[in-house]
Amino acid sequence: MLFLEVKNVSIKVGGEKVVDNVSFTIKKGENVAIIGPNGAGKTTLLRALLGSARYQGEVIWHEKPIIGYVPQKFDFDKTVPFTVEEFFLVYSRKSKGFWFPSHAAVREIEKYLKYVKAEHLLKKNLGEISHGELQRVLIAQAIFERPNILLLDEPTASVDVEGERTIYYLVKEMIKDFSLTSIIISHDLHVVHDFADRVICLNRKMLCEGAPNAVLNKENLSALYGGDITVYKHDHT
Secondary structure, X not given: OEEEEEEEEXXXXXXXXXXXXXXXXXXXXXXXXXXXXOOOOHHHHHHHHHOOOOOEEEEEEXXXXXXXXXXXXXXXXXXXXXXXXXXXXXXXXXXXXOOOOOHHHHHHHHHHHHHOOOHHHOOOEHHHOOHHHHHHHHHHHHHHOOOOEEEEEOOOOOOOHHHHHHHHHHHHHHHHHOOOEEEEEOOXXXXXXXXXXXXXXXXXXXXXXXXXXXXXXHHHHHHHHOOOOOOOOOOOO
């Protein structure tokens, strides 16, 4: 069952075409990874799906999308005394009462933080937690509204290797438990191989598409990233 169709989408930024005539489909429940070099248009394409970038072509949702989004960077003033609990209440689409939230609302926030092993951060200021902890909070907030599709833009950027593995494991478990469709941008090909049902290779244009075993080979990756690339496969646990 189709969930999303992208037809002949092109996007210009500052007069330069950064996404060029891209087309693909995503089935309900499918996990799709988008890979490509820096400047390939991956984040810009994701912004088009979010409705925050102007584009030519068509983006067709076959089911009303409720989108959970985890950005690559989340900029905020770290000096502002803004707790994790308040972050959830402010960014919730449902009014849960910012100044005097109900016990039920707080318990619900704790439930989703616990899902990413971050319930101890509830009363912490956002500016006081580590980058890895912030990423866990962002992931918990992304599923707080019970989305039907999860968009993740390099969710482990600037996180150490151990934290990266933990975050990807948590995301994979959430996608399974909440029966989500997902699109992830990642530079870690080992994670992509383990995480994705299908891979889209993007460098402004689509250069390849298919199952990880079929797509992640020396020929495709050399064409995508340039140069002579050697592919090593190992378990990512």
